[in-house]
Amino acid sequence: MTVLVFGSLNMDLVVQSPRLPVPGETLLGNQFNTIPGGKGANQAVAVARQQVPTQMMGRVGADDFGQRLRHALTLDEVAVEGIQVDPNAHTGVAAIVVSDQGENHIIVVPGANSRVDKTDLSKLEVALKQADLLLLQFEIPMAAVIQAAQLAHAAGVTVIVDPAPVQAFDPSELYPYIHVLTPNQVEAAQLVGFPVDTLEQASEAIAQLHDQGAETVLIKMGEQGVLCGTPQEIFHIPAFPITVVDTVAAGDAFNGGLAAALQSGKSLTAAVTWATATAALSVSHAGAQPSLPQRSHVETFLKQQHVL
Ligand code: ATP
Ligand code: RIB
Secondary structure (H helix, E strand, O other): OEEEEEOOOEEEEEEEEOOOOOOOOOOOOOEEEEEEEOHHHHHHHHHHOOOOOEEEEEEEEOOHHHHHHHHHHHHOOEEOOOEEEEOOOOOEEEEEEEEOOOOEEEEEEOHHHHHOOHHHHHHHHHHHHHEEEEEEEOOOOHHHHHHHHHHHHHOOOEEEEEOOOOOOOOHHHHHHHOOEEOOEHHHHHHHHOOOOOOHHHHHHHHHHHHHOOOOEEEEEOHHHOEEEEOOOOEEEEOOOOOOOOOOOOHHHHHHHHHHHHHHOOOOHHHHHHHHHHHHHHHHOOOOOHHHOOOHHHHHHHHHHOOOO
16 A cells, blocks of 8 residues: 655755845855755655555656656655646746755746646546555646545545645644644645744644534644644644754655654654754755655664654
8 A cells, every 4th residue: 555645846956045035135155056855756766765556646847857757756665657738837936045054945937837737637546456555736727626525535544634735724624534744834834824823823723623524633833843732632743853954855754754654653743853854954954845854863863853
């Protein structure tokens, strides 16, 4: 059985800069790289590097970036047969500025990702028959995300949703069909309509999301770690202390680590701890997919932290 990811693939156009520019300002950067990314593909690589069979489904354009993205996935043994090559759109791109302090600005131009539709959903429906778990994000059309969650629910497949970046949707069409919702602080604030800067505010946000029908809610809070809320309990898993190089894909590392840990039968607390370690290792390396750790690195790190 596999973990399926139904979502986005982007080529990240990454500029390293001494600091982030203010509006209207021109800065001289010091490096430029094209790096495989996209929240969906990042999560697929994050799972595959934990030695879990993984399949990526989505769309790229019939261009060089699309070919490179699919090739990068195959190097990590992610199955790519479910990725459609769309001749009518460019491959998704993300313009990313990373400062020497590790902060970032990201603008995504979805291209082919925005054309995921019922033909992709038909393929997903077949693939779900061989899957334990489905990972979704919000970089493809919301209608496709909602239908994917509902198909997975009907097939008895566990669904983890990363609502990034937030798009408008009706919670009653999504929350009853999913098991885990993993917003970061910005996304949580957008979902509930008030700031989510502190653990106390995160706790209030979880209560509101539960009222709207969400089951398990994990709010990713950067260096404050993760606040976890199930219908039974709320608990906090602190972040591991780590030197920050670049937080791009920290959230994806977290979701991939979480999926792999849950798929291998870990409890929620153990899975969130595993995911937090996976994310910590990713922030200590540059880039999206290049920053995602192998299973053995996560194990070694947890032993060094006296957790395993
Ligand atoms: P992304 O940058 O991919 O959008 P995100 O905003 O979705 O990430 P964050 O909350 O920033 O998510 O990070 C996800 C997880 O990564 C955190 O919950 C935490 O476990 C880990 N993490 C992020 N920043 C740090 C940090 N400075 N030190 C240690 N761990 C961190
Ligand atoms: O979560 C990080 C990702 O967000 C980047 O790889 C970029 O492609 C955007 O989708």
